[in-house]
Amino acid sequence: MGKRKAWSPTLQACLAIGAMGVVLLPVFLSQTPWPTVARDYLMQYGQDESGARNLVSAIYLGYRAFDTLGETIVLLVAVIGTMGLLSRVESLVNTVGDDDNTIQTVSAFSLRGDKRSSHVLRTHLLEVVTGKIGPIVLLFGFYVMLYGHLSPGGGFQGGVIIASGIVFLALGNQQDNTSALSKSSILGGIESVSFLLFIIVAMSGIFFGKGFFGNPLADSAYPVGFIVLLNSIIGLKVGASIGFMCIAMMGGHD
Template sequence: MAKARAYLETGAINVVSAIYLGYRAFDTLGETIVLLIAVSGTLTMIGDGYLGSKRFATEFRRLHSPAEDPLELIAGKLGLIVLVFGAYVMAFGHLSPGGGFQGGVVVASGLLFLALGEKGFKTSRLTDPTSLQKLEAAAFLILLLAMAAGMMRPKAGGPSGNPAEYIVFLNVILGLKVGAGIGLMCVAMIGDLYR
């Protein structure tokens, strides 16, 4: 009985998604605020990189030439594949195991791979802390607006009345927010060790 209701009311086959983005969506909003505060606190504390890393990076680079390092050779290529998988986990969170948080963490590990794979000094826009910060702020703003819209219009449902659209939309935005936030923390923790 309960299963049928979860599907009918939220349009998600995955009941866990139905709970955390359907019935308890405001709880999820509060959770993303906690994540936002933790990311800001971490960034404030470690600034742009762990303070000892600059000296370590110069010594490290002298020992290992970047082009010969197997980590950089493999991680840079693997990063894009992991990003695609993260997008899949985000977008199909209502049909299969997965969702915004899980997909976001996969995206963050993809960003971490890309950051590790950048050869020496080159930085791509994907792992640039400034653009990640902007992405996270934009995703959080969209999430707030979506939640406010939900408050105005208590009945669940996307533009065409299919309630599953709402869950897919929230999953993707949530995934972007979590991926950008945790990826930002990881990139900041690597610091300038690899760049």
């Protein structure tokens, strides 16, 4: 530690924020006209080339599918890292005082039987609502995933909704019957198998002379089938991995 007197933390923070604001002000207030050329091209050819009416799907699964591959790898790495860190956290309940009035830890959500229902956060409201709404949320997630080429949605959005359905199902079982969807082995299996499928489907274009991530159905009557397939695979993968991470953070990894 140096001898010089340190500035107060508030002053340091104010200075940093002021500098950040000065740097970012031109970025936020720029009036440069946004180029329309890409939008016009996509409006004219996007649907014919990819088959998807939703241009966002056409981009992230057609034109820029490599981005999506990288993104799924990032998701995989995040899941591996989170699991690696959380698996060392054996039980948080022991490290916190056992005063019943404090909200101890989320870890207690995974307790079995009587201990579980005595947890302060486990109200009947939570169990009834999440248990009933879980299957509906799952269904809605699959709808968003499968209709991603026609309507707002897609694999990532549907996957996140599926993940919330999985979390609801994991929270809402009143009689202690665990659904297979909250088991880490099943979720991890879905995730790895869907990543493998994603790679295989991505390579399938090679055998049709379209190249990596080429659409093998491009010349057929339904070129959109490729996007639907990729959307479903990504939806399963995102749903499984985010549900996996959420359940692990609730303490249900065993």
